[in-house]
Amino acid sequence: MQHSPAIAQALTEVGPRLKRLRTERGVTLSALAEATGISKSTLSRLESGQRRPSLELLLPIAQAHQVPLDDLVGAPEVGDPRVRLTPRKNNGFTVIPLTRQPAPIQAWKTVIPADHTEPKVVTHEGYEWLYVLAGRLRLILADHDLLLGPGEAAEFDTRLPHWFGSGGQGPVEILSLFGRQGERMHVRAKPRPRATP
Structure with missing residues (x-):
């Protein structure tokens, strides 16, 4: 499947973003594997860009880190400045x-x-x-x-x-x-x- 340059760029940035998020929080690959049910080797390949990100992988990671999925994939701004807060x-x-x-x-x-x-x-x-x-x-x-x-x-x-x-x-x-x-x-x-x- 051929992606636009913007989408291709966003996909290549997912791995480094995942690694940065994990290391900033002081979480090991082993701990994240235990929290998500995703194997350590799959997480490592995802962070290094050797594995393509998919919803099946990203959703449990977002849940483990308690961040919106948009934060993992670097979704582009849609121009609406309102922040929708979820109590x-x-x-x-x-x-x-x-x-x-x-x-x-x-x-x-x-x-x-x-x-x-x-x-x-x-x-x-x-x-x-x-x-x-x-x-x-x-x-x-x-x-x-x-x-x-x-x-x-x-x-x-x-x-x-x-x-x-x-x-x-x-x-x-x-x-x-x-x-x-x-x-x-x-x-x-x-x-x-x-x-x-």
Whole structure:
């Protein structure tokens, strides 16, 4: 089958893109083979361009990496700037991923229900930055028990015992940036001009 130059180019870029995505996430070929059910040798040939990409191969890989299929094949832009976000449920929260590309830092909008008020403190690798859009967020961080309102933010190492939920006055909407351990969010603001005496 003869492809247009643009399609042929896109097909040749799939392998390197797959390899880059896998290595950026620190996933081995063996781990990806186990997650997808695709043999290690097939994955290796796919990444090196010796195997043609097909939906049967790309769909399980996209699912394993939790990225849209478009990200694997480098689908061309269609000119519509709107981002269609797909909310999903996670531990009772409504979570909307805002980061479409694989990146060390991921952004999320999260809606925490009003009844999520019972603290269950956890620890894990990573670093998190939270910004309250609406409602009152209760944040337990090590020995601190904080209540944050709209416009307030918190930043912390997730290896510290932590929990966040509703402050008991209704649902909470937050923006969250999460990075693997060692990744830090940098927030810069212009300094306020000094008042003249």
